[in-house]
Amino acid sequence: MTTLQLKNIVKRYKSQAVLDDLSLDVANGERLVLFGPSGSGKTVLLRLIAGVIEPDGGRVLIGGEDMTDVDAEHRGLGMAFQNFALFPHMSAFDNIASALTSRKSSRDTIAAGVHKVAKLLKIDHVLSHHPKALSNGQKQRTALARALVGSPPLLLLDDPLRNVDAKLRFEMRLELPRLLAAQGATVIYVTQDYKEAMALGDRIAVMAHGRIRQIGTPAEIYNAPADIEIARLFGDPTINLLDVMPQRGPDGVFVELSDMRLRLPGFGAQIVEKQCVLGLRPETIAFAEASAHGAIPVTVEAETPLNEKTVTLALTVRGREILVSRPAGTPGPVAGPAHIAVDGRAAFLFDKATGQRILPSELASKRNGEAA
Amino acid sequence: METTSPVERLLRGVALTLVVVFFMFPIVWIFLMSFQTNETILRIPPSVVFTPTLENYAALITGKLQTASGTLDIAFMRNLGNSVLLSVASVALALVLGVPAAYAFARHKFRGSEDIAFTLLSFRFAPPLLVLLPLTQYFQWLGLSNTYFGLIWIYQLICLPLILWIVRGYFEDISADVEYAYRIAGHSWFSTFRKIALPLAGPGIAAAGLLAFIFAWNNFVFALVLASADKQPVTVGALAFVTASGIQYGQIAAAIVLSITPTLALALYAQRYLVEGLSLGAVKG
Numbered sequence: 001m002t003t004l005q006l007k008n009i010v011k012r013y014k015s016q017a018v019l020d021d022l023s024l025d026v027a028n029g030e031r032l033v034l035f036g037p038s039g040s041g042k043t044v045l046l047r048l049i050a051g052v053i054e055p056d057g058g059r060v061l062i063g064g065e066d067m068t069d070v071d072a073e074h075r076g077l078g079m080a081f082q083n084f085a086l087f088p089h090m091s092a093f094d095n096i097a098s099a100l101t102s103r104k105s106s107r108d109t110i111a112a113g114v115h116k117v118a119k120l121l122k123i124d125h126v127l128s129h130h131p132k133a134l135s136n137g138q139k140q141r142t143a144l145a146r147a148l149v150g151s152p153p154l155l156l157l158d159d160p161l162r163n164v165d166a167k168l169r170f171e172m173r174l175e176l177p178r179l180l181a182a183q184g185a186t187v188i189y190v191t192q193d194y195k196e197a198m199a200l201g202d203r204i205a206v207m208a209h210g211r212i213r214q215i216g217t218p219a220e221i222y223n224a225p226a227d228i229e230i231a232r233l234f235g236d237p238t239i240n241l242l243d244v245m246p247q248r249g250p251d252g253v254f255v256e257l258s259d260m261r262l263r264l265p266g267f268g269a270q271i272v273e274k275q276c277v278l279g280l281r282p283e284t285i286a287f288a289e290a291s292a293h294g295a296i297p298v299t300v301e302a303e304t305p306l307n308e309k310t311v312t313l314a315l316t317v318r319g320r321e322i323l324v325s326r327p328a329g330t331p332g333p334v335a336g337p338a339h340i341a342v343d344g345r346a347a348f349l350f351d352k353a354t355g356q357r358i359l360p361s362e363l364a365s366k367r368n369g370e371a372a
Numbered sequence: 373m374e375t376t377s378p379v380e381r382l383l384r385g386v387a388l389t390l391v392v393v394f395f396m397f398p399i400v401w402i403f404l405m406s407f408q409t410n411e412t413i414l415r416i417p418p419s420v421v422f423t424p425t426l427e428n429y430a431a432l433i434t435g436k437l438q439t440a441s442g443t444l445d446i447a448f449m450r451n452l453g454n455s456v457l458l459s460v461a462s463v464a465l466a467l468v469l470g471v472p473a474a475y476a477f478a479r480h481k482f483r484g485s486e487d488i489a490f491t492l493l494s495f496r497f498a499p500p501l502l503v504l505l506p507l508t509q510y511f512q513w514l515g516l517s518n519t520y521f522g523l524i525w526i527y528q529l530i531c532l533p534l535i536l537w538i539v540r541g542y543f544e545d546i547s548a549d550v551e552y553a554y555r556i557a558g559h560s561w562f563s564t565f566r567k568i569a570l571p572l573a574g575p576g577i578a579a580a581g582l583l584a585f586i587f588a589w590n591n592f593v594f595a596l597v598l599a600s601a602d603k604q605p606v607t608v609g610a611l612a613f614v615t616a617s618g619i620q621y622g623q624i625a626a627a628i629v630l631s632i633t634p635t636l637a638l639a640l641y642a643q644r645y646l647v648e649g650l651s652l653g654a655v656k657g
Contacts, residue, residue, distance in 0.1 A: 081553060101559075146553070
């Protein structure tokens with residue numbers, strides 16, 4: 001276990017900033033997931049921590065020690081690559097052992113270490129094979145074994161499940177947390193899959209355009225996204241995003257949905273008449289009786305059963321699409337007119353111009369108080 | 373499976389035979405000539421029926437050329453030895469210099485790296501005749517003319533750019549991640565170069581070395597101008613067969629057979645390296 005601190009990291013390729021003044025603190029033994037769309041700089045950041053590329057500015061501190069100018073081989077990290085990066089001319093055994101041979105350990109120690117980690121990853125029967133003869137899943141496990149075998153205090157995993165099939169990915173997603181916990185290392189895990197991020201991370205750092213947009217626990221990211229982009233990236237089915245212009249009503253601020261008023265409790269006058277985007281998680285919307293209070297009329301267009309949930313596409317009176325998600329097996333309208341109930345307290349409101357989330361007044365004032 | 377009609381197969385066979393005959397005929401003919409005397413070679417009409425003789429090979433190996441006007445001394449075996457020495461040494465030197473350079477150009481983009489690499493390549497564009505005159509002068513001043521060292525040096529004009537550019541491509545094809553992985557596993561850049569980059573680029577290095585060897589072996593003009601008889605390779609030495617009393621076709625044929633044998637053998641041997649794709653399966657399949 002060790003700590004990692006990145007201070008004002010800058011990396012440019014041909015004057016284009018890939019990492020733009022990025023700072024990050026990772027605690028001892030923490031599992032931090034770097035999440036972001038491709039091209040957001042996750043992989044570059046990981047390589048920079050590993051020491052195989054150099055930053056144009058900023059410092060990298062590992063365990064409190066400045067490692068910015070230390071070569072990769074002296075940083076003592078473990079890293080697994082997205083494309084596995086196995087040595088094609090070496091057997092799986094030698095691949096894994098490569099992380100130990102540099103330490104001048106005896107042959108027996110090396111063999112014992114390799115066999116131990118291979119057993120853990122269930123590849124002990126293919127150790128004599130060359131990468132060419134390994135299945136994708138075995139390659140991935142070999143790459144992981146190579147990263148783990150030296151018990152590095154800091155483990156960098158660059159989307160290790162990206163190139164394996166869906167079934168294996170699901171298995172590994174369940175297996176990895178146990179494996180990583182057993183290692184006791186501080187882990188930086190890069191992924192593009194929000195489910196993986198939520199399943200594996202103690203905290204998630206959402207990256208975009210070379211910056212960290214938001215950092216927090218999976219629940220924080222999901223329940224309090226900092227902007228539209230993050231709200232869109234987390235969640236399946238995707239969050240409903242509707243252009244709205246809040247109005248002032250007799251009992252607070254409201255927006256119009258299917259010509260009905262949806263009250264937004266907690267929001268103040270600052271959002272009235274402002275171009276906003278309303279964010280509604282599909283699972284916070286439920287079908288309701290027409291007579292229910294605040295029921296909004298919709299037309300059901302299509303229903304898609306996904307394993308554990310059923311997703312319905314509905315249209316508002318004005319023809320706007322809304323996705324409604326409910327647990328599989330619960331009854332719901334299949335087609336035609338229906339009504340939905342929306343909880344205004346679960347709704348997000350974003351500034352259409354900046355994409356930033358607008359916090360309800362009381363939350364905002366609380367935040368401001370904290371800042372002051 | 374693709375199905376082909378018998379006619380199509382027949383036509384394909386005929387076409388292939390024609391191509392093979394077209395390309396192989398000169399070699400077969402030379403091979404036959406090398407076992408004939410000048411008289412049988414110059415027979416009209418030519419015939420493939422003859423009594424084979426080892427006279428030509430004997431003359432080459434003993435260095436005594438029998439002509440109508442007496443016995444001539446030829447240094448063919450020495451020329452052959454020179455060719456082997458010059459080509460092997462040139463390729464060896466070019467590999468020692470070129471492979472690390474190719475790695476540097478492939479992996480490290482430094483200021484002007486492209487320009488330097490291109491300048492080295494441009495040595496191959498320049499017609500040798502363009503540089504020969506000044507080179508002759510320099511070599512005389514430096515005392516390098518008619519030395520093996522001077523020739524090997526000048527052969528770098530042929531070998532080095534070839535090896536540099538071919539091997540560079542192979543190094544670039546190796547995923548940088550594979551090398552990063554080895555570095556992160558705790559190995560220095562030099563051991564990464566030795567244990568990862570070199571073995572993975574092995575087939576490419578073999579191919580480049582072979583090509584460079586053939587080019588060096590076939591070189592004529594540098595050796596003609598910069599070396600005298602005792603340092604000349606076979607390409608220049610073959611001129612000796614054009615004697616005052618006529619052209620010794622039989623010996624020329626035998627000389628050609630002997631001089632293509634090393635490159636042919638090398639090409640056949642190295643063939644498996646040329647087609648071997650070691651790096652397949654290195655990254656995701």
